[in-house]
Amino acid sequence: MIATESLITFVAIIDGGSFSAAAERLQQTPSAISRTLSRLEQQLGVRLLTRTTRRLELTEEGRWLLTRARAILAQLEEAQQQLQQHAAQPSGLLRINAATPVLNHLLAPLIPGFMARYPQIRLELTAAEAVIDLIAEGADIAIRVGALADSTLNARRLGDSPLRLVAAPGYLARCGQPLHSEDLAGHTLLGFSHPASLNLWPLAQQQQAGISIVPALSCSSGETLRHLALAGAGIACLADFLVGADLAAGRLLPVLPAQTLPWQQPLWAVFYKQGVLAPRVSCFVDYVAAALAGSGTSAAARNGIQISA
Structure with missing residues (x-):
């Protein structure tokens, strides 16, 4: 040749x-x-x-x-x-994968602005509660919460979301507000069916950082746990991006805020990169990072996000 x-x-x-x-x-x-x-x-x-x-x-x-x-x-x-x-004018189909709570509470509010800025990009949003193989599922980007285990991925940290213990006002009126972490033994605790690490709550007890709880009611979705908490089913530990608006509106109340350790869940945009990153991918990651940062921290605060330095 x-x-x-x-x-x-x-x-x-x-x-x-x-x-x-x-x-x-x-x-x-x-x-x-x-x-x-x-x-x-x-x-x-x-x-x-x-x-x-x-x-x-x-x-x-x-x-x-x-x-x-x-x-x-x-x-x-x-x-x-x-x-x-x-x-210069990104276009084409962009496939984004994330857990349902991330799609509903983190990405959905940002999508209209992104589409207005990049009208030539078509979006396909797919919910998956478990970690997926990007190539096998045909996804361009995944938004993930927590520690990353796959070292083959390229990732950009979008920010961090603090963990909160929350319950509905009705539940606390009926069952009482716990004053110490030991009081949780007398309450209905809502947790995850898997992985077990999500049931390690950010509370100190006997000089140990974190309490591993055994949920009375467990499920695989953070969104379902949020709805259970809103319905007064018990106390849950969820990220701020999921319950921040509920706390601000008084639909949920903080539980043991003084004893809660400053644990945060990192938020990542992950993608495969071979050579130059496709413009439709890079512009979406840049847009989400900038939107969460906002002007100062106001937009991030509304989303329950703290921007990493």
């Missing part, structure tokens, strides 16, 4: 009228230009130029190749310009 560099060199020789002129144009030495042309002729098995002490003349094969080389290079230049324009 003929290298593009060889065609560029060949055309530069003809346009410049000499090896030295081509060398100056391509910022190479005349000997390097001569070697490139020789390799091209050897590869094609024909003589392209007739060299004399005063001038260079194209052979019949050289004239044939010159016409086609100019057309090929013009097409490559046009393709490059189109790709640059495409990069």
Whole structure:
């Protein structure tokens, strides 16, 4: 296969009228230009130029190749310009995967603004409570909460969301407000069915950081736990991005806020990157990060997010 560099060199020789002129144009030495042309002729098995002490003349094969080389290079230049324009105006289908609570509470409020800014991007949002294989599921980006275990992924940290113990006013009126972590033994605790690490609550007890609870009612979805807490079923431990609006509106109340340790769940945008990141992916990650940061921290606070330095 003929290298593009060889065609560029060949055309530069003809346009410049000499090896030295081509060398100056391509910022190479005349000997390097001569070697490139020789390799091209050897590869094609024909003589392209007739060299004399005063001038260079194209052979019949050289004239044939010159016409086609100019057309090929013009097409490559046009393709490059189109790709640059495409990069300047991201477009295409962008597939985003996240757990249901992340889609509902973190991403959904940001999507209208993103679509208004990038109207040529089509979005496909898919909910998955478990960690997925991005390639197998055909996803471009996943928004994940917590520690990342897959080292093959590229990731950008979007921020951190504090963990809160919460319960509905009705539940606390009926069952009482716990005053110490030991009081939780007399309450209905709502937790996750898996993984067990999500049932380690940010409370100190007997100089130990974190209390592992055994939930009376467990489920796999943080969104379901939120609804159970809102319904007065018990006390739950959830991230601020999920319950921040409920706390602000008084639908949920903090439980043991003074004893709660400052644990935070990191929020990540994860993606596979081989070479240059696709513009539709990079612009979405940039948009979400900027939207969560907001102007100062106001937008992030509304979403229960603290922006990482």
